Amino acid sequence: MRQMNEPPVGKPERARTGLSRRGLFGLAGAGVAGVAIGGASVGAVVSGGGATNAAGVSTAYPFFGAHQAGITTPAQDRLHFAAFDLSATTSRDDLIALLKDWSFAAARMTQGQDVSESGAVNGSPLAPPDDTGEALNLPASGLTITIGFGPTLFTTDDGVDRFGIASKKPALLASLPRFSGDALKPGNGGGDLCIQACADDPQVAVHAIRNLTRIAFGRASIRWSQLGFGRTSSTSTSQVTPRNLFGFKDGTANIKAEDPMTVNDQVWVGTDDAAWLAGGSYLVTRKIRMIIEAWDRVMLGEQEKVIGRSKGEGAPLSGGTEFSPVDLEAEGAAGQPLIDSNAHVRLAHSSMTKGSQLLRRGYNFVDGNDELGRLDAGLFFISFQRSPQQFIDVQSSLSRDALNEYVKHVSSGVFAIPPGAASGSYVGATLFG
Amino acid sequence: MRQMNEPPVGKPERARTGLSRRGLFGLAGAGVAGVAIGGASVGAVVSGGGATNAAGVSTAYPFFGAHQAGITTPAQDRLHFAAFDLSATTSRDDLIALLKDWSFAAARMTQGQDVSESGAVNGSPLAPPDDTGEALNLPASGLTITIGFGPTLFTTDDGVDRFGIASKKPALLASLPRFSGDALKPGNGGGDLCIQACADDPQVAVHAIRNLTRIAFGRASIRWSQLGFGRTSSTSTSQVTPRNLFGFKDGTANIKAEDPMTVNDQVWVGTDDAAWLAGGSYLVTRKIRMIIEAWDRVMLGEQEKVIGRSKGEGAPLSGGTEFSPVDLEAEGAAGQPLIDSNAHVRLAHSSMTKGSQLLRRGYNFVDGNDELGRLDAGLFFISFQRSPQQFIDVQSSLSRDALNEYVKHVSSGVFAIPPGAASGSYVGATLFG
Numbered sequence: 001m002r003q004m005n006e007p008p009v010g011k012p013e014r015a016r017t018g019l020s021r022r023g024l025f026g027l028a029g030a031g032v033a034g035v036a037i038g039g040a041s042v043g044a045v046v047s048g049g050g051a052t053n054a055a056g057v058s059t060a061y062p063f064f065g066a067h068q069a070g071i072t073t074p075a076q077d078r079l080h081f082a083a084f085d086l087s088a089t090t091s092r093d094d095l096i097a098l099l100k101d102w103s104f105a106a107a108r109m110t111q112g113q114d115v116s117e118s119g120a121v122n123g124s125p126l127a128p129p130d131d132t133g134e135a136l137n138l139p140a141s142g143l144t145i146t147i148g149f150g151p152t153l154f155t156t157d158d159g160v161d162r163f164g165i166a167s168k169k170p171a172l173l174a175s176l177p178r179f180s181g182d183a184l185k186p187g188n189g190g191g192d193l194c195i196q197a198c199a200d201d202p203q204v205a206v207h208a209i210r211n212l213t214r215i216a217f218g219r220a221s222i223r224w225s226q227l228g229f230g231r232t233s234s235t236s237t238s239q240v241t242p243r244n245l246f247g248f249k250d251g252t253a254n255i256k257a258e259d260p261m262t263v264n265d266q267v268w269v270g271t272d273d274a275a276w277l278a279g280g281s282y283l284v285t286r287k288i289r290m291i292i293e294a295w296d297r298v299m300l301g302e303q304e305k306v307i308g309r310s311k312g313e314g315a316p317l318s319g320g321t322e323f324s325p326v327d328l329e330a331e332g333a334a335g336q337p338l339i340d341s342n343a344h345v346r347l348a349h350s351s352m353t354k355g356s357q358l359l360r361r362g363y364n365f366v367d368g369n370d371e372l373g374r375l376d377a378g379l380f381f382i383s384f385q386r387s388p389q390q391f392i393d394v395q396s397s398l399s400r401d402a403l404n405e406y407v408k409h410v411s412s413g414v415f416a417i418p419p420g421a422a423s424g425s426y427v428g429a430t431l432f433g
Numbered sequence: 434m435r436q437m438n439e440p441p442v443g444k445p446e447r448a449r450t451g452l453s454r455r456g457l458f459g460l461a462g463a464g465v466a467g468v469a470i471g472g473a474s475v476g477a478v479v480s481g482g483g484a485t486n487a488a489g490v491s492t493a494y495p496f497f498g499a500h501q502a503g504i505t506t507p508a509q510d511r512l513h514f515a516a517f518d519l520s521a522t523t524s525r526d527d528l529i530a531l532l533k534d535w536s537f538a539a540a541r542m543t544q545g546q547d548v549s550e551s552g553a554v555n556g557s558p559l560a561p562p563d564d565t566g567e568a569l570n571l572p573a574s575g576l577t578i579t580i581g582f583g584p585t586l587f588t589t590d591d592g593v594d595r596f597g598i599a600s601k602k603p604a605l606l607a608s609l610p611r612f613s614g615d616a617l618k619p620g621n622g623g624g625d626l627c628i629q630a631c632a633d634d635p636q637v638a639v640h641a642i643r644n645l646t647r648i649a650f651g652r653a654s655i656r657w658s659q660l661g662f663g664r665t666s667s668t669s670t671s672q673v674t675p676r677n678l679f680g681f682k683d684g685t686a687n688i689k690a691e692d693p694m695t696v697n698d699q700v701w702v703g704t705d706d707a708a709w710l711a712g713g714s715y716l717v718t719r720k721i722r723m724i725i726e727a728w729d730r731v732m733l734g735e736q737e738k739v740i741g742r743s744k745g746e747g748a749p750l751s752g753g754t755e756f757s758p759v760d761l762e763a764e765g766a767a768g769q770p771l772i773d774s775n776a777h778v779r780l781a782h783s784s785m786t787k788g789s790q791l792l793r794r795g796y797n798f799v800d801g802n803d804e805l806g807r808l809d810a811g812l813f814f815i816s817f818q819r820s821p822q823q824f825i826d827v828q829s830s831l832s833r834d835a836l837n838e839y840v841k842h843v844s845s846g847v848f849a850i851p852p853g854a855a856s857g858s859y860v861g862a863t864l865f866g
Contacts, residue, residue: 078635078662080799087806120680121745125734132729133680133744134663134797137673202511202635202662203676206799210678210808214729221806227662227799229511229635230567240570243636245643247553247566296565296647301558311566312554364567366513366639366660368800373520373654375643 058139058200063107065420066279067268068427070144070198071359071384072257074236078202079228079363079380080209081285083150083191083413084220090162096432098219102147102195102212103426109204112140115211132214135207143199145208147427148283148415151175153192168431170274172282172387173416180399182409183289189411191223194283196382198361202229224411226287228363228380235361241314241322244379245290245364246406248307249314252322253345255359266357269386276430279419281384284358284391287365287411290378295406306402308343316345342402352397356390358383378407388414491572491633496540498853499712500701501860503577503631504792504817505690507669511635512661512796512813513642514718516583516624516846517653523595528586529865531652535580535628535645536859542637545573548644565647568640576632578641580860581716581848584608586625601864603707605715605820606849613832615842616722622844624656627716629815631794635662657844659720661796661813668794674747674755677812678723678797679839681740682747685755686778688792699790702819709863712852714817717791717824720798720844723811728839739835741776749778775835785830789823791816811840821847 061069086095105115114120120133154169155161175190195212199205206227213222232244233251237258244250255262269277295303300311308326309316318327318338326345330338339346350357360383367376383391391414398404421427494502519528538548547553553566587602588594608623630641639660646655665677666684670691677683688695702710728736733744741759742749751760751771759778763771772779783790793816800809816824824847831837854860 222802369655
């Protein structure tokens with residue numbers, strides 16, 4: 001349960017200095033904000049830990065660490081993602097203060113605590129509560145909060161260096177090229193900053209984005225956002241492979257946390273990129289609208305041919321069971337390839353993508369319905385990789401994907417994901433420190 | 434687990450006659466559809482039952498019974514609601530066939546089965562699958578499917594009796610009057626038919642609405658729809674009271690299934706209404722957008738005064754703990770009422786609503802964000818009552834509610850909820866039989 005009346009485990013004296021309301025809302029001028037929390041006080045909540053709910057034990061993941069959580073963390077069931085623009089400030093101090101405030105609140109919320117010591121109900125009755133309260137009494141629910149920096153944070157589209165960090169922009173951090181099948185809607189992608197909130201309880205994920213949005217008031221505001229209700233990838237061998245809205249298992253061949261060699265090779269930025277980004281990653285988001293009505297009219301055999309796997313088991317059509325390797329050379333009795341030349345699994349196979357692999361972490365979405373009574377549904381694709389080029393390699397190979405007839409990409413985003421914050425520091429400290 | 438390769442428990446010979454694809458999609462002319470399934474075959478799936486998932490036992494509620502499920506059923510965590518218009522047919526046979534097809538598929542899905550025997554993967558590879566497949570391997574997850582009839586099903590707004598049922602329209606079934614604070618968006622409410630799908634797994638609720646929408650093809654299409662991620666009411670004393678997006682516990686004083694006298698008195702239609710509706714209910718939906726940014730700036734003491742309860746415990750300001758009765762007469766030391774004259778709990782109290790009570794079953798929603806970067810969030814209010822007048826009584830009393838400053842109602846719907854289908858029959862049989 002949220003430990004509202006108990007001091008955090010660890011260093012209660014420091015934690016009690018907490019986050020002032022001024023810091024939270026920046027109402028008194030943003031210059032004050034960063035000062036109020038300081039580096040050290042953030043660390044005090046690290047050791048606040050696991051939470052238990054009525055149904056059993058709920059997981060709490062540490063916010064601080066070498067890498068940010070929410071990447072190799074076993075994919076939680078629900079998502080609330082938001083991209084922000086720093087529309088209300090051009091002050092470097094404001095940006096740093098915002099990142100400190102976000103880190104402070106994120107460190108608390110991921111441990112099942114309110115955003116500050118006074119939280120939702122322990123403050124003055126004569127002041128607005130620091131925390132909006134809808135997650136009171138809910139456990140941490142596996143919440144992770146992952147913060148990223150878009151290309152425009154470093155240089156606006158007009159070339160302006162608002163925050164004095166243009167020189168530190170990673171060479172790889174740039175909007176993605178146009179792909180065949182792109183139908184991007186203006187204003188529905190990109191962003192100066194992003195936050196990925198994943199949790200096993202959607203109320204906890206929504207609470208996190210809502211409160212981090214509130215904390216950003218006067219500095220940044222939401223540019224676009226997305227809820228996802230069902231994960232479409234496993235990132236751990238301990239997880240069952242979920243299904244996307246085409247009804248197929250998704251993410252069978254995903255990079256798994258239990259394969260650290262591939263994770264290091266494909267996910268974490270090394271020493272060959274901007275120094276401040278070492279131990280970080282790149283995040284790509286693609287909102288993929290599925291034309292589900294058309295797909296639903298395709299015969300089962302054709303659906304399986306398009307994907308290259310069986311619908312039930314998820315086994316490659318070259319034979320075996322779900323986790324059998326895909327044999328791209330396998331042929332049927334008549335000499336025809338068992339995996340079609342345009343099948344999704346063939347074109348996404350690392351042998352077709354210059355060896356590039358992605359750690360996928362996407363979610364199913366339904367955003368109501370369109371005016372024709374069709375569900376506005378699809379896949380909110382998320383991938384992490386050590387270079388956006390990996391995504392470009394994969395997506396370029398998929399340009400001949402038979403699946404393209406049933407999808408269109410309506411939003412695109414790319415963000416640099418800083419390494420995790422050291423205890424007592426904040427996400428982005430390596431950039432500004 | 435979905436019992437895809439096993440015959441349903443009970444009467445497998447009959448179940449095997451199952452639902453033909455023709456029946457499912459009405460592609461071959463809707464007149465065929467009802468014939469294909471007949472009454473008796475529907476009953477065969479009743480006894481298919483409980484399902485178990487990796488995490489433990491998952492609940493399966495019977496579809497057939499005296500009342501429809503999804504009313505006094507303990508409120509599940511997630512919602513997908515859809516309203517439909519019969520835009521593509523004026524045939525009474527089509528309507529009856531649709532209700533039979535929906536009942537057939539609903540009876541199966543609520544037991545964790547695919548929509549038909551051949552389902553997602555057991556049909557011909559040369560035909561589109563009957564089931565879209567995204568709930569394969571998922572347990573029933575407490576799914577309930579509740580079907581309702583809007584006023585326009587009986588008579589269009591132009592007075593047309595499309596289906597020969599105008600004479601059976603209940604006198605109470607009419608669009609709600611305009612209330613203060615209404616900001617209804619055209620086309621965003623009402624509907625000829627509705628389906629409420631509730632489940633503890635959103636993928637299961639979405640799967641249900643998607644497949645029932647697909648089954649309706651050529652007969653009805655979605656008019657509007659809504660996903661909800663967190664329940665805002667308990668309908669059983671066994672449930673913890675959840676919180677709405679104002680951060681307050683919601684539904685503390687809700688009607689609970691364990692109080693059958695109140696349920697009978699307030700929820701189920703008796704013999705004093707249309708005969709075909711006895712054992713049914715009326716469903717009211719109100720999409721209530723919350724102005725959460727304004728609310729979040731209100732001081733804690735004022736928030737509690739507006740609601741009339743404490744934010745943490747949810748106790749009435751007249752004293753006690755969460756479930757203490759609200760004492761509307763209690764006064765403070767200075768003689769002031771402890772429950773403010775415009776407090777929400779006062780105006781919603783049955784002493785202020787001519788004794789009318791509601792069984793509430795609402796959900797929190799976030800539909801992304803608006804163009805100003807504010808979360809498009811609120812409460813999708815659902816209530817069941819034996820007469821829409823009860824809702825009108827309550828909502829009229831709430832016209833002076835201090836909370837109105839922070840909400841606006843953007844969608845409204847009212848539906849007659851037929852009684853449950855007898856085993857081997859379908860929802861609506863009492864109307865058409």
